[in-house]
Amino acid sequence: MKLLPVLLPLVLTMSCSTPEKPVYLFSYFNGNGDGLHLAYSEDGKEWQALGNDSVYLRPEIGKDKLMRDPSIVQDEEGVFHMVWTTGWWDQGIGYASSRDLKNWSAQQNIPVMEKFEGTKNAWAPELFYDKKDKTFYIFWASTIPGAFPEVPTSESEKGLNHRMYYVTTKDFKNFSDTRLYFEPGFSVIDCAILEKGGRYYMFLKNENSNPPEKNIRLTVSDKPFDFPVEVSAPITGNYWAEGPAPLLVGDSVYVYFDKYTEKQYGAVRSADLKNWEDVSDQVTFPKGIRHGTAFEVSRKIFDNLK
Template sequence: MNKIVFRFIFLFLPTFAFAQKDVYLFSYFVDNGQDGLHFAYSKDGLSWETLSEGKSFLKPEIGKDKLMRDPCIIQSPNGTFQMVWTSGWHDQIIGYASSKDLVHWSEQQAIPVMEHEPTAKNSWAPEVFYDDKKKNYLIFWATTIPGRHGDVADSEREKGLNHRIYYTKTTDFKTFSKIEMFFNPDFSAIDATILKDGKAYYMFIKNENPNPPQKNIRIVKSKKASLFPTNQVSEPITGKYWAEGPTSIRIGEYVYVYFDKYIDHKYGAIRSKDMKTWEDISDKVSFPKGLRHGTVFKVSEAVFEGLLKR
């Protein structure tokens, strides 16, 4: 009997010994974004540490300003990591690159998302999301096109910016669908991000209106990744501070939303069990100093070990 038990344990030991654990990564930029791509990591979603002693993993090469702000990274079903980013303050393009291991990256490409709109002022905070129902990628970002939308009070203080969210679809990051309006609420909207949780899709988005000042994060629920109702935007889910750049992930029983408390020069977080009631846990999270708008995502321990060896 003992021999049988021992043999059973021996046969299955490699599975247990080499089972991979997940690690949470946070892609971000520092300063103005000229330094490129940075990573922080966490095992619990609360305490975050820098990777590679805070050194850049990828330098920006495209755009008028050659910046890499707001880096958004997701992992494709085939394992490839896809990244988009803001390449400059006044660009009509966004940056794109891919990687198998987050260390070695493809040649950087400029996706001309708003070049068909000559007066478009910007292409900010792009995000990429894989629509598992349509089997394609959604790339969406914030743009101001003067005169296209109703005036925002005190818009001049915002340098004439009045954003809405636009998007394109792709299956291969080589050909892209016609640029269309993605989300057009009755407020200036930036920093949209999407989370699939269960069968529902949730968009977290910043209300950018300056007067009366909002500068807070809202949530919108949908049954489709490519269609969010503008008449069902929630009240603010962040507190009485200015917040932007939300990014979200489920960790255990909670959905966490991290965001840049940019006036306070630090990061904050909220979490929820039911996507309705939100607990502010800004005093429970710690992030590297200087971390700016990025994306949280999960990787295998093997990918993480590769980053450590880098």
Template sequence: MKRRITCLVLTLCLALTAFAGKPAYLFSYFIGNSEDGLHLAYSYDGLTWTPLNEGRSFLTPAVGKDKLMRDPSICQSPDGTFHMVWTSSWTDRIIGYASSRDLVHWSEQQAIPVMMHEPTAHNCWAPELFYDEPSQTYYIFWATTIPGRHKEVATSESEKGLNHRMYYVTTKDFRTFSETKMFFNPDFSVIDAAIVKVPKSGELIMVVKNENSNPPEKNLRITRTRNIRDGFPVEVSAPITGDYWAEGPAPLYVGDALYVYFDKYRDHRYGAVRSLDNGKTWEDVSDRVSFPKGTRHGTAFKVDASVVEALLTSSTSSTGNQ
């Protein structure tokens, strides 16, 4: 029996070694209203995404007013640790945080009190993580409405009172955080910002959603900078998405191609646009991508293929907690 177990372990180690150094991609997402927590899918080509853990959740939400886990954003640190933040409620002034070494077993969940100093803050939506290599610093940024704080925009009756801007904090260790500051303040209501680094030039491209509702925009646009510490220009591009409502952009380089995946939330399906010139021109490739049924807003990130293979061979069948 021991010899059989040893052979299985050796086979697994050899399989993981064979995949070491090869690229693969993960997509973190939620389904429904996110009550069951974190879901993961994988891809080797950026087009076909397959659910992991047989479509079951990897982590059940435990913090926040509503104990949700919407918009999970995952970033892998240089030491291999995966850090995740998420939206914990429609009306929280905190965001959720947890970490993991293997995406299966997770640390105790924490509430980061990013807007508790703003008593009238309406929300903390769709937090995203970005690791700035030059300063070895993590940026956490999210959308918040603070009534009367910003230039008013025309809103529909259903979205009356919502006027979002992007705020941020920084951290090096996820134990201490900077004070909350303004991150992106354009002349429109903005949510769902996500950043990707151009591999060769190091330039940063940020995708945002224009959330204006009267008349409705509900499209994705980009802005770019050389250094995140300098901020992003508030003059954004023309829409990169088409004549449909889009949100939850997830930018990802697959080779030289830049994909932006997004939720066509009115159509109840996922879409994508692709650029072969680092965001200068775009083509809609929604008909070429496939995602697990019910996929909602998340993030796409590159990992070593051995990470995916370990998840595929994992026998976990329930939520992982340490």
């Protein structure tokens, strides 16, 4: 009986604890690729710029010294890893890491396509961390002239016929050989992966331009590779969309995207990843936001950024 007064406060303290409310961040760029910007949200709908829309990291590498399409993931040790497009016609991609999203490592070039003669570009690299085997997947879009049957293109996109390529790494020092990642039979860019319930959902842009598609579609796999080349019908509407950024918010999956011809951001939402509702009129983003990624961070990281 003497133990009860000692144990009761401990039990009450444990039972009253509540889980930390999540904070979501969105990495993006402005203009032609000025550097890393960050926005935040607590509900997945209203996004506000951090630091008065300041640049958290300015580009230093690549032919054009750009930082477009910043993709960020956090590993199990708390380190954030970022890759980005360094230029319009580069054969490598940029990489840097950080523990707080403010102080970054030296920027490095990963020469992912240098062994493929004639490669035109390495666009919109995306990071995915597979917790099952503790492996990072980096995938991006490249055009290798003559590698695939030509598709009809508009005059402005003549000579571009993208496919997705990838490398894997566990430490960002040693990388696998570059290999073909996804070949759906059409020009494809801007792939992004969400893992949910042990399955891997890859969102992608059909880049065909004649006749124009320019929409977001979906394919599903039991692994973070070997995705079926038969993709879904468009999950976005009658507008041009690119740069899908999936995010799990509560029980729903949001997919944000750049309505680049309209110079605004949009979103679709689904509870079952089969039926999609366009909620573009329910989300707000900082003015000028361009292609990035959405991810969850701890309250400590967020408070430090604010």
